[in-house]
Amino acid sequence: MNDAYAFIEAEKTTHGVAFLCRLLKVARSSFYAWLAAAKSRAYRLAADEALVHEIAAIHVASRQTYGVPRIHAELRRLGRCVNRKRIARLMREHDIQGAHRRKRRSLTRPDRKAKPAPDLIGRDFHAEIPGTKLVGDITALPTGEGWLYLACWLDLQGELVTVRGGGLRCSRCGCGGCGRWCRRRGGGGGLAAGRSRCGCVLP
Template structure:
């Protein structure tokens, strides 16, 4: 709340104007000038800015909420407005109008340049007919309250059964090894 509005509110409560102006550290003359301008309504500039904000909101809504200030500025210019991109960005920020920012994909693996390309042993045959003929593995990541966790799983294509898994805060070779070791331990336990 601004000082003049505070003085106006205290005056409405019945306090003397001079005392309120003294507390707010504004002159009575400045308060009365502000009140006269405030009572007269918005200035031409304020009205033009309100109309511009309404048009910005209209453009933003028509884009499905996707347009940010650069695209809104371009659309305003195509409609004949002479606007500065900084002004549009400031007005959008002040009125909490924001475009959608697409997330950049999270790159989880970077292959070694010297490593040879590995052959596809499954060959898109995802129904081998019976269990224990083809195993496949994959890695995914899960966002938690403490950060990212990486999950490696080993599946049997014939039975669609989960054979082993491992979780880690790091995505490295050890994660896949742990998942495969879990399968080996389980197989030895079943055999023994």
């Protein structure tokens, strides 16, 4: 409808307003009301442009990570009382987007038909000699350089936690620290480790 009013405003010196309103099927009163509100529209447009400049500055300062909620909170902290929906509209119109947390997906898909691994610990979490009973697990952490595989082992005798991480993987699960930890501690015969769902067991 604004386009029709703008067309009438541009052509009213050539054709009469009444004729143009009949042609475009709009009421003359509506056209004159739109015309009277021109100053307020220009003021709102200028205010929106100034607000977009502030939003863009905050967005760049956040390394392009802030979305509507954080930008709204930052503007309020700076003393700017702005409606959250207005911020969302301006960010949408100017293609300003924050960083979204990616949907978490499982990296491990166990084989339901596989035979369960034997319980080497036997639910006995007590050890007399260090380095004879270990329990551990592995996880994958998202980093700026990709996925980091992190292995953690707990010695049941002294509750010593050893964490190893890196991009190296074992042939089964991606654990890069199991064998090195065992060799460093002098593991060998008589060493038992609990097996996690990844299927990695110390030798």
